[in-house]
Amino acid sequence: MMEGRGSHVGSYILMIAITILSFLPTIYMVDLSFRNPVSSFSPTLIAGHPTLSNYQTVLANPGFMHYFLNSVIVSLSTVTLTLLFSVLCGFAVSRLRIWGNQLVFYVILAGLMVPLAGLIVPLTVTLKSMGILNNYLGLIGPYTAIGSAFGLLVVKGAMDNFPIELEEAAVLDGASAWRVLAQVIVPTIRPALLVVAIWQFLYAWNEFFLALVVMTNPIMKTVPLMPLQFQGPYMTDPGALFAVLTLISVVPMGVYAALQRWFVGGLMAGSIKG
Amino acid sequence: MHTTPYGSSTRWRGWIYVVPALTLFIMFMLIPIVENILNSLSRQGVTGVTWSNYRAMFHDPIFGVSLKNSIIWLVLTTFIQMLLGFFIAVLLESRIRRGRGMFRTLLFLPMAITPTVIAIVFSNIYAPDYGLLFGVFKSLGLVNHFPALLASRQTVTYALILVNVWQWVGFYVLMYSVGMSNISREVLDAARVDGAVGWQRLRHIIFPLLRSSHMSLMILGAIQALQQFPLIYLMTEGGPANSSQVLGTYIFQTAFLENNMNYASAISIVLLLIALLVAGVQLVLTRGNFAIGGGQ
Numbered sequence: 118m119m120e121g122r123g124s125h126v127g128s129y130i131l132m133i134a135i136t137i138l139s140f141l142p143t144i145y146m147v148d149l150s151f152r153n154p155v156s157s158f159s160p161t162l163i164a165g166h167p168t169l170s171n172y173q174t175v176l177a178n179p180g181f182m183h184y185f186l187n188s189v190i191v192s193l194s195t196v197t198l199t200l201l202f203s204v205l206c207g208f209a210v211s212r213l214r215i216w217g218n219q220l221v222f223y224v225i226l227a228g229l230m231v232p233l234a235g236l237i238v239p240l241t242v243t244l245k246s247m248g249i250l251n252n253y254l255g256l257i258g259p260y261t262a263i264g265s266a267f268g269l270l271v272v273k274g275a276m277d278n279f280p281i282e283l284e285e286a287a288v289l290d291g292a293s294a295w296r297v298l299a300q301v302i303v304p305t306i307r308p309a310l311l312v313v314a315i316w317q318f319l320y321a322w323n324e325f326f327l328a329l330v331v332m333t334n335p336i337m338k339t340v341p342l343m344p345l346q347f348q349g350p351y352m353t354d355p356g357a358l359f360a361v362l363t364l365i366s367v368v369p370m371g372v373y374a375a376l377q378r379w380f381v382g383g384l385m386a387g388s389i390k391g
Numbered sequence: 392m393h394t395t396p397y398g399s400s401t402r403w404r405g406w407i408y409v410v411p412a413l414t415l416f417i418m419f420m421l422i423p424i425v426e427n428i429l430n431s432l433s434r435q436g437v438t439g440v441t442w443s444n445y446r447a448m449f450h451d452p453i454f455g456v457s458l459k460n461s462i463i464w465l466v467l468t469t470f471i472q473m474l475l476g477f478f479i480a481v482l483l484e485s486r487i488r489r490g491r492g493m494f495r496t497l498l499f500l501p502m503a504i505t506p507t508v509i510a511i512v513f514s515n516i517y518a519p520d521y522g523l524l525f526g527v528f529k530s531l532g533l534v535n536h537f538p539a540l541l542a543s544r545q546t547v548t549y550a551l552i553l554v555n556v557w558q559w560v561g562f563y564v565l566m567y568s569v570g571m572s573n574i575s576r577e578v579l580d581a582a583r584v585d586g587a588v589g590w591q592r593l594r595h596i597i598f599p600l601l602r603s604s605h606m607s608l609m610i611l612g613a614i615q616a617l618q619q620f621p622l623i624y625l626m627t628e629g630g631p632a633n634s635s636q637v638l639g640t641y642i643f644q645t646a647f648l649e650n651n652m653n654y655a656s657a658i659s660i661v662l663l664l665i666a667l668l669v670a671g672v673q674l675v676l677t678r679g680n681f682a683i684g685g686g687q
Contacts, residue, residue: 128486135479136497139561143501145523146512160526206412213405214395221409228420230610230670232617234639235662238646238655239426240419262419265412285396294397294405323505325621326639330647344507344625355515362508373503377496384569 146366149359157355171360180336185368187332188322188340190253195260195321196314202261203268203313208298210269211276212284222273228266233259233326241330251334259327264317275309276302312383315376322369340365424663430656444657453633454658457641460548461665464619464637468555469612473605475556476563481593483564484571495568498561506558510625513554517541517626541627544634551622551635559615563608570604571597606677613669617662638662 141162149157151167175181206225210218240259241250249255279302287297303310325341332338338346343365344358351358373380395401432440448454483494501509516523517540528537540550578596620639623629629636629644636644638658646655 125486128482132479132482132487132494136494139498139501139557141523142509142512142516142557143504145516146508149515158521160521160523160529162523162526202412202415205408209405209408212395213397213401213408215405215409216402221413225412225416227670228416230614230666231420231424232614232639232662232666234618234620234642235427235659235666236420236423237642238652238659239423239430241646242426242652243418243423258415259419262415265415269412281396288396294401319503323503325505325507325624326618326643330643341505341507341621344505344511348511358511362511365508366504369503369505370500373500374496377499381492381495381565381569384565385572 143366146359147363149355150363152356152359154354154356157359168356171354171356172364174354174357175360175364183336184338184340184343187253187337191256191260191339192318192321194253194257195264196317198257198261199264199268199317200310200314202265203272204298204303204310206265206269207272207276208294208302211273212279212298212302213294222269225266225269228263229270231263233263237326237330240327244331250331251337253337255331256321256324256328256339260317260321260324264313264320267316268313271309271313272306275306279305308379308383308386311376311379315373315380318372319369322372340368427656427659427663430653431660434653444654447654448657448661453636453641456633457636457638457658458661460636461617461638461662463548464552464555464616465613465665465669467549467552468559468616468619469609471552471556472559472563472612473608475560476567476608477598477601479560479564480567480571481597484568495561495565498564500561501558502562504558506621507625509554509558510622513622514541514626517550542631544631547627547631547635551626554622554626555616555619559612563612566608567601567604570601574600603677606673610669610673614666617666617669638665 145162148163148167150171151169152159152164153166153168153170156164156166206221209215210222215221244250244255244259247255249258283301284297287301292300323341324339328339328342329345332342335346343361347358347361351361397405431444432442434441434443437443479498483491487494515521519525519537519539519542524540525534525537528534538546540546574597578600618639619637620643623635623637623640624643627635629640638661642655642658642662645651645658
C-alpha cells in the first residue's frame with residue numbers, strides 16, 4: 118500500500134515521454150519550415166542552421182491571404198448561426214416543451230450520426246441547383262446543419278438543468294419567453310455555448326471534403342485546401358511548403374490554446390446528455 | 392413531464408424557434424438522403440426502378456476492399472484510441488498532481504491541426520530516403536529493413552490508421568479525464584497503488600464507472616472513422632492499387648472522377664446504413680441516453 122517516490126517520478130517521466138512523442142510531428146513540421154533547400158531533404162528531426170527565407174518566399178506570394186479571409190468568413194458565420202439556431206431550438210425543446218419536442222430533438226440529433234461522405238453526392242447536386250457552389254453559403258449552410266446536431270445536444274443538456282423557479286419569477290415580472298431566453302437563460306449557459314463555439318470553429322476551419330467539391334474556384338478556396346494547392350508548386354522546395362503548413366496550423370492551435378480553459382471547463386461543468 | 396411557466400399556447404407557437412435548425416436539417420441532410428435513395432435505384436438509360444447499382448457491388452472488388460477497410464478503420468481506430476486514451480487519462484488523473492491541465496492541453500493540440508496539413512507532414516515522415524522514419528532506421532543501421540509503409544498493400548491502411556490515432560488520442564484522454572472528474576478522489580487514489588491490487592481496482596472499479604464515457608467515445612470514434620477522407624485522399628489517393636480505399640474515398644472517386652453518380656449514391660447508402668447500424672447499437676447499449684462529457 119506504499120507509494121514510493123520512485124513511481125511518482127516514473128509517472129512524470131512517462132507522461133513527458135508521451136507528450137514529446139505526441140509533439141514530434143509538429144516539431145518536425147516547424148523545423149522543416151526553417152530549413153534551406155539542401156537540408157530540407159535530410160532525414161533528421163532537427164537539421165540546424167535555420168533560415169527565415171521560406172517564410173519570405175511564402176509571404177511574398179500574392180493571393181495567400183484570401184484563403185484565410187474565406188476561412189474566417191465561413192468559420193465565424195458557421196459558429197454564429199450554429200449557436201443561434203441551437204439556442205432557439207434547444208429553448209423550444211427543453212423549456213417551452215413544444216408539441217413533439219422529443220421527436221424534433223431525436224430527428225436533429227440523428228444528424229450527429231450521419232457521415233458527410235454519405236451525403237456528398239446529392240448534397241453537391243442540391244447546392245448546384247441552389248446556385249451556391251463557389252459561394253460561402255454552400256459551406257456555411259451544411260456546416261451549420263451538421264453542427265446544430267451537436268449544438269442542440271449540448272444546449273439542451275445545459276438548459277434541462279436550468280431551475281424552473283427562475284423562469285417563473287421572470288415570467289411573473291412580465292418578461293416574454295423571448296426575453297427570458299435572451300436575458301436569463303443564455304447568460305447562465307455560457308460555458309456550454311463556449312464548448313459549442315470552440316468545437317464548431319475547429320470543425321468549420323478544418324473541414325476538407327465538402328470544401329474540396331464546393332469551392333472549385335481558386336479565389337473561394339478555404340485554408341484546408343491550401344496544402345493541395347501548394348504541394349505542386351513547392352514540390353522541389355519543401356521548406357516553403359512546410360512554411361505554408363506551419364502558418365496554417367498556427368491559427369487553430371492558437372485559438373484552441375487560448376480558449377482551452379473554457380472548453381475543458383465547459384465539458385467538466387455540464388453533463389451533456391441526449 | 393413538467394409544465395412551463397409560459398402558458399400552453401407556447402407549445403404550438405414555440406415551433407417558430409425550431410424552424411431555422413429544422414429547415415437546415417431538412418435541406419442539407421434529409422433531402423440529400425432521400426435523393427441518394429432515389430439515385431441509387433436508377434441508372435442512365437434505364438427507365439423505372441433498378442437494383443443494378445446494388446448488384447454491381449457484388450462484382451466490384453474495389454467496393455469489397457473499401458468496405459473491408461472502412462470496417463477495419465472503424466474497429467481499430469476506436470479500439471486503439473479508447474485503450475490509449477483510457478490508460479493515459481488514468482496516469483494523468485491518478486498520478487500527476489502538477490501540470491495536469493498543461494498535459495491535457497498539449498496532448499489535445501494535434502486535434503486542432505488541419506487534417507490536410509497532418510497528411511502532408513506524415514507523408515514526409517513515412518517517405519523513403521529523406522523521411523523522419525527513414526532517419527530513425529538509418530541511425531539504427533537498419534536501412535535495409537526500412538519499410539515503405541505507404542507503398543505496401545499490406546501495411547498502407549495500418550500506417551494511415553496510426554496517423555488518425557496520433558491525432559485523436561488527446562481527445563480521448565480529455566473525454567476520459569472529464570469522465571473521471573465525477574469519480575471521487577478516494578476511488579481514483581486506489582488506482583495509484585501499484586501491483587496486482589491496483590490493477591484489479593482499475594479494472595473492476597474505475598473502468599465500469601466510466602461507462603458513459605466509453606459509450607460516447609465508441610460512437611464518436613465509429614462515426615469519425617467512417618468520416619475519414621483527407622488523410623487517405625492526400626497520402627495515398629486510395630492506393631497503391633486501391634488497397635487503402637475506404638467507402639468515403641471510393642464514393643468520391645466514382646462520383647467526381649468517374650462521373651458515375653448513381654453507383655456512388657448506392658455506395659453512399661451502404662455507408663449510411665453502417666452509420667445507422669452503429670447508431671442503433673449505441674441506442675440499445677445506452678438505452679437512449681447519449682452523453683458527452685461529465686455526468687452519469
